[in-house]
Amino acid sequence: MTLHADTARVLADWRAPEPEQDRLRADFLRHLEDHPDGMWRECAPGHITASVLVLDAARTRALLTLHGKIKIWLQLGGHCEPGDATLAGAALREAAEESGIAGLRLLPGGPVQLDRHRVRCHPGGSWHLDVQYAAVAPPDARHAISDESDDLGWFPLDALPEPTDDALRRLAARAARAAPVTS
Template identity: 75%
Template structure:
C-alpha cells in the first residue's frame, strides 16, 4: 500500500510544524507488528494528509493525534494506571498534543509526567502501538488517534494523581484492575515485551 504521508503541504508554522513533521516521520518509519496495526498506521497517515493544518490538535472535529504512555515501575512488573475522572475506567497516562511539544515523544513524556507526578521517567524512543477510539471532544463525537509509548519509572518513584484522575495506582502487569478495556490490556502486554527485548 502507498504511504499517504509523502509530499506534505502547508501546516501550522513554528513548533507546530515540527510536531506535524515528527508525527509524519514517526508514522512513516514505524514498523507495525501485524496487518491490523499496519491498517491503523496508514489510517493515521491519511488523517494527517487530509488535515495538515489541524490534524494534530483537539480543535479538529474529524479526529486528532494524541500521545499516551504505559508507565512501568523500575522492576518492570507493575504498570501505573489512572482512574480517569471523565471516562471512569483505568487507563494509561496520556492526552492531547500541545503547541510546546516538538515531537510525539515529547507529548507522551509530558503527559505521563504531568499525570503521574513522577520526575525522571525514561521514555523508550519508539511507539509500541496505535489505537483509534471514539471520544466526546466535540458535539457528535470525535476520534483520538493515539500513538502509544512505554516509559520506565526511576527506582522508588512516588506518584501523585492529577486533577484529571479519580485515582492513580500501580498494578501487576498480569493483573489489571476493572474497569479497563482490551486496548489497555494490549498496550500493557506490548510494554512488557518492549522492555524485555
Template identity: 60%
Template sequence: MRQAYLDHLDTYPDGMWKACRDGHLTASALVIDPDAGRVLLTLHRKLRMWLQMGGHCEPQDATLAEAALREATEESGIAGLTLLPGGPVRLDRHHTPCAWHLDVQYAALAPGGAVAAISDESLDLRWFGYDEVAAVADASVVRLVERTRALL
C-alpha cells in the first residue's frame, strides 16, 4: 500500500490535493479515549457513514500529521488532542464521490474530560465503546480501532 501511495505521488504532481481527480492523499485521525475505552466517530454529512475525523490536505498543512490533527480538532471540537507517537497507524484506500482517497490514518488521544462539539461537516458526533464500533461502522474503521488499540 505504501508503494502505491508513492507511485501515485510520482505519477501525479498534484496528487496531494483535492483537485487531482485521479485520486489524492487525505489525512484522518481516530479520536480515542483509552481511559474510558471509547472512540469518537462522526456521522459524515455527505457519505452518511460513521467514520473517524479526517479530510483533505490544505496548503497550510506542513505535514500529513498536521493535516490529520487539524481535521480531528475541527471536526471533534476538542482542543488539546495529541497524536499517538510513532507516525501513522495505518493506510486505507477507498473511493468517495470526489475521487479515490489514499488515506493516511493517525490516532489522536483525547485529553481527560474532553467534550466533543459537532461541526458543520457532521450529521452527528458520538462516543462509541470499542465493542460497539463494528455495529455502526465499516470494516476500515474497525481495522483502524483494532490497530490503534494494539499500539496503545
C-alpha cells in the first residue's frame, strides 16, 4: 500500500468528532483524489502533513516546540517523506526527529483532529492539510532541541504558553479527553 493509499484509508475510516472536522475530512479526501502528488511538499495547491501532540507519561503535560520560522509554540510534525510507509509512521518519525525522544506511542483510534492552514511552501502560498495525532512519551523521556526549533518545553495541557494558536488549544483539549490522566 502506498502512503497516499494509507492516508486515504485513515481519513475514510476516521470518525470526526464534530461536523466541521467531518467537512475537513471530506476536503482532505477530495484533495487526495484530485492530486496524486497530494502527499508531497511539491504539490503547490496543498499537501498532507502529519503532526503529533506529545504527552508526558502522566498525560498532564504536552511537549511543544517554539517553531524556528514562525515563532509560536506548536505540536511537533511536518512534511511526509518518500520513505514513510504510513501516515501514522510519518507522524511518529517527525515527532521523534523534532523531540529526540524514542519510544513514543500513538494513542489508539487514529488522528485526534484535522487542521488546514496557509503556509509559504510555494510562491503565492500553499496549504498544509495537517492530520494531527497524540502520543505518549515513555516515563523517562528526555527531549533534545532539533534544528527546526528555537526551544522545546513541557507545558500543562490546561496552561499552554503564548504565543500559540487556536488549533493547538483545540488539539490539546481533544488529546486530554482521548488520554485520561494516569496515576
